[in-house]
Amino acid sequence: MTAHAVDERELQLRRPFVLPRWVSRAAVWVPVAAAALWVLVLARNTSAGPAIREPGEFVVTLLDGVTFAGLLFVVASGFTLIFGLMRTVNMAHGSLFLGAAYVAHEIQTNMVGKDANIDARDVSLLAWILPLLAAGAVVALLGLLMQQLLLRWNQGQDLRQALITLAISVIAADQLLAHFGGVAQPLKWPGAVTHFFEIVGERYATSRLFMLGVALLVGALLWLWLNRTRMGMVIRAGVDDQEMVRALGINITLVFAITFVVGSFLAGVGGVLGGSFAGSVAPGVDGAWLLNSLVVVIIGGLGSVKGAVAGSLLYGMVVALSPAYLPAGYTYYSVIFTFALLAVVLAVRPAGLYGRAE
Amino acid sequence: MSPTGAAPGRVQSRRTLRRLLSARNVVVAAATALALLLPLFGSNFFVEFVMTRTMILGIAAATIVFLAAYGGMVSLAQYLLAGVAGFMVGNAVVAQDAWSKGLKLGWNPWVAVLFALAVTTAVAFVLGALASRTTGIYFLMITLTYAVIGYYVFGSITPLSGFGGITGIDPPGLFEDHPQRMYLALVVLSVLVYVAFRVLAVTPFGLALQGIRDDPVRMASLGFNVSLHRTLAFTLAGFTAGLAGVFNVWWNGQIDPTSISIGPTLDLLIVAVIGGTLSLEGAWLGAFVFVAANNYLRNLPLVDHIGITEARFNTIVGVLVLLIMILSPDGLAGIIDRIRLGLRRLVQLSRGSGAGPAEAAAGSAP
Numbered sequence: 001m002t003a004h005a006v007d008e009r010e011l012q013l014r015r016p017f018v019l020p021r022w023v024s025r026a027a028v029w030v031p032v033a034a035a036a037l038w039v040l041v042l043a044r045n046t047s048a049g050p051a052i053r054e055p056g057e058f059v060v061t062l063l064d065g066v067t068f069a070g071l072l073f074v075v076a077s078g079f080t081l082i083f084g085l086m087r088t089v090n091m092a093h094g095s096l097f098l099g100a101a102y103v104a105h106e107i108q109t110n111m112v113g114k115d116a117n118i119d120a121r122d123v124s125l126l127a128w129i130l131p132l133l134a135a136g137a138v139v140a141l142l143g144l145l146m147q148q149l150l151l152r153w154n155q156g157q158d159l160r161q162a163l164i165t166l167a168i169s170v171i172a173a174d175q176l177l178a179h180f181g182g183v184a185q186p187l188k189w190p191g192a193v194t195h196f197f198e199i200v201g202e203r204y205a206t207s208r209l210f211m212l213g214v215a216l217l218v219g220a221l222l223w224l225w226l227n228r229t230r231m232g233m234v235i236r237a238g239v240d241d242q243e244m245v246r247a248l249g250i251n252i253t254l255v256f257a258i259t260f261v262v263g264s265f266l267a268g269v270g271g272v273l274g275g276s277f278a279g280s281v282a283p284g285v286d287g288a289w290l291l292n293s294l295v296v297v298i299i300g301g302l303g304s305v306k307g308a309v310a311g312s313l314l315y316g317m318v319v320a321l322s323p324a325y326l327p328a329g330y331t332y333y334s335v336i337f338t339f340a341l342l343a344v345v346l347a348v349r350p351a352g353l354y355g356r357a358e
Numbered sequence: 359m360s361p362t363g364a365a366p367g368r369v370q371s372r373r374t375l376r377r378l379l380s381a382r383n384v385v386v387a388a389a390t391a392l393a394l395l396l397p398l399f400g401s402n403f404f405v406e407f408v409m410t411r412t413m414i415l416g417i418a419a420a421t422i423v424f425l426a427a428y429g430g431m432v433s434l435a436q437y438l439l440a441g442v443a444g445f446m447v448g449n450a451v452v453a454q455d456a457w458s459k460g461l462k463l464g465w466n467p468w469v470a471v472l473f474a475l476a477v478t479t480a481v482a483f484v485l486g487a488l489a490s491r492t493t494g495i496y497f498l499m500i501t502l503t504y505a506v507i508g509y510y511v512f513g514s515i516t517p518l519s520g521f522g523g524i525t526g527i528d529p530p531g532l533f534e535d536h537p538q539r540m541y542l543a544l545v546v547l548s549v550l551v552y553v554a555f556r557v558l559a560v561t562p563f564g565l566a567l568q569g570i571r572d573d574p575v576r577m578a579s580l581g582f583n584v585s586l587h588r589t590l591a592f593t594l595a596g597f598t599a600g601l602a603g604v605f606n607v608w609w610n611g612q613i614d615p616t617s618i619s620i621g622p623t624l625d626l627l628i629v630a631v632i633g634g635t636l637s638l639e640g641a642w643l644g645a646f647v648f649v650a651a652n653n654y655l656r657n658l659p660l661v662d663h664i665g666i667t668e669a670r671f672n673t674i675v676g677v678l679v680l681l682i683m684i685l686s687p688d689g690l691a692g693i694i695d696r697i698r699l700g701l702r703r704l705v706q707l708s709r710g711s712g713a714g715p716a717e718a719a720a721g722s723a724p
Contacts, residue, residue: 089495150684157687158495159432163631164683170624171676178670287620291506294499302496332514339507343488346500350491 024348046325056200061324067208069316070215076296077308078266084239084303085259091165094290095172096139100268101275103138104131105187118186120194128190136268143264177283184280299345301355393545397538406537412649413544416642418602421595422630423641424555429591430571435501437626438508439596440603441618446474448524467530475600482596490588505623513615523614634689
């Protein structure tokens with residue numbers, strides 16, 4: 001064997017392994033087709049039943065998914081906005097969520113004048129909107145403080161920033177536990193939105209549609225801000241090329257601060273929505289919502305608001321569909337589907353659906 | 359092989375000896391000797407509780423340090439992998455007739471260990487392969503997601519986790535009712551893990567891994583399979599974390615989903631951060647500081663006076679990590695390095711001013 005032949009063989013051995021295109025396509029479409037077939041026709045022994053025979057259950061499950069996706073979007077958009085501009089992974093995002101929910105709970109119980117057993121009928125529209133805005137403002141201020149004191153001077157050291165915010169989340173979780181205790185505290189929707197209506201023969205809660213409405217409003221305002229204002233233009237430019245924006249004489253530190261305020265405010269709005277959706281605020285929610293934000297942005301692509309929409313919808317659908325369409329007795333496997341969604345997206349597009357490879 | 363005889367060989371071996379006798383190695387060897395002799399003079403509580411836990415956490419944290427220092431990957435999934443091993447041991451060893459939950463396979467404990475390590479390694483390989491195409495902050499986020507999903511998997515799939523945990527997991531006869539033996543075994547294992555990771559760093563694989571850490575694009579164009587190297591490193595770290603998990607479940611006698619929730623996951627990262635994520639020794643140092651703080655902080659009268667009791671331990675740990683990240687991102691090991699550098703500079707300064715440049719130069723020549 002000549003040296004040349006050895007080289008050839010070594011080259012072949014060392015060629016990096018790349019998935020053929022048809023494999024990655026099949027990895028996406030085969031599970032999707034199988035799931036669609038199962039949900040539409042088979043769905044034996046499931047709580048919802050096959051969609052062609054039980055259209056009502058199917059529509060309700062889809063609505064569950066879309067409305068939950070709305071909540072996911074509100075929380076994750078703040079997370080992704082901050083990352084997109086500043087490359088800061090705010091591990092304390094879940095703490096801001098939980099903190100806002102507790103603040104809203106305090107204000108709401110004071111406004112309603114009851115400590116426990118608050119019923120949605122006691123809550124006026126004002127006793128929900130005022131806590132929402134106040135809690136959003138409080139955590140926006142806390143977020144600004146955190147950014148100015150702890151993150152501003154180490155801009156660009158992403159791992160250090162992630163660990164700093166992680167430490168803050170540990171402290172915040174412990175202090176919130178010390179202050180509010182381990183028992184769940186009530187937080188309710190306003191009575192005006194807690195009705196039921198009929199859709200394809202099934203009852204459905206108006207409050208969930210209200211939540212979706214708030215999410216759509218947040219999304220629309222965010223879109224207008226980012227696409228139709230000068231500040232939004234600067235932020236989009238900053239996402240693309242921070243140095244150039246700086247060189248053009250724009251005060252980017254101010255833009256950073258404002259973005260952090262908006263991102264934290266969105267976490268706060270999400271916290272009040274999520275708390276009202278669950279009916280209560282309890283410790284541990286911060287970790288769960290940090291996970292939810294992470295899953296959404298990993299699927300959608302870090303830093304992309306469009307990706308946050310796509311990620312929220314996909315994740316929301318999986319969360320709603322998997323327990324409803326798993327055979328009875330196997331519903332506890334539904335968490336596997338969250339992982340499967342993540343695995344498929346990571347295998348096919350490591351940077352997420354709308355993320356850019358770094 | 360030198361043609362001139364034994365002399366160059368002797369020089370060579372003397373050089374190797376001198377390299378082995380670096381300050382770092384001497385300190386590590388002394389610490390190891392101290393740890394091995396500890397049962398002779400330490401209290402039972404200190405040996406069987408504080409130091410045993412330190413060793414378990416140290417091994418697990420060392421896998422984080424290994425991945426971070428040589429691979430540039432900060433992983434939050436190591437505690438999950440330790441937990442996977444623990445759950446597998448629990449499911450495998452608990453006997454069918456025992457008053458406990460889980461699969462209750464009733465296997466021989468050593469077979470259970472092999473099974474648990476095989477499962478953990480396989481899980482680590484799959485998770486590593488999925489995450490290996492990312493680095494830095496993305497890797498951190500993906501592994502955090504693994505950790506939390508893993509917690510939910512064990513929390514919701516109750517046949518595996520036995521409705522709130524598997525209890526009554528006995529260690530094999532070798533360690534049962536012999537906590538000192540378990541401690542000594544952990545010291546030996548710690549040394550093995552430490553030496554293995556350090557030796558690995560100078561093997562072709564370890565060098566390639568460090569090259570990938572510094573410049574993945576360049577390494578890829580040189581023909582190295584970047585994601586395969588990362589995946590294998592993650593798999594090895596997962597296997598080692600599995601070892602720590604096996605000892606952890608033997609030591610605890612039980613395991614439940616909460617023990618791998620986000621809190622303990624972050625605790626392990628905090629251990630690595632306290633010690634310094636780039637220093638292998640720091641893993642055990644950080645573990646000791648963490649466990650000691652957890653156990654002895656309540657004895658300080660000052661702590662009681664300012665209203666911070668053991669119940670607020672997480673706040674103290676959080677503030678500690680915050681301070682470390684603000685002051686010295688390389689942790690305690692970084693602080694020690696900085697002090698050593700400062701001392702050396704001081705010595706040089708005093709020498710330089712006292713003896714003059716000519717003698718200083720002569721002094722540095724041999």
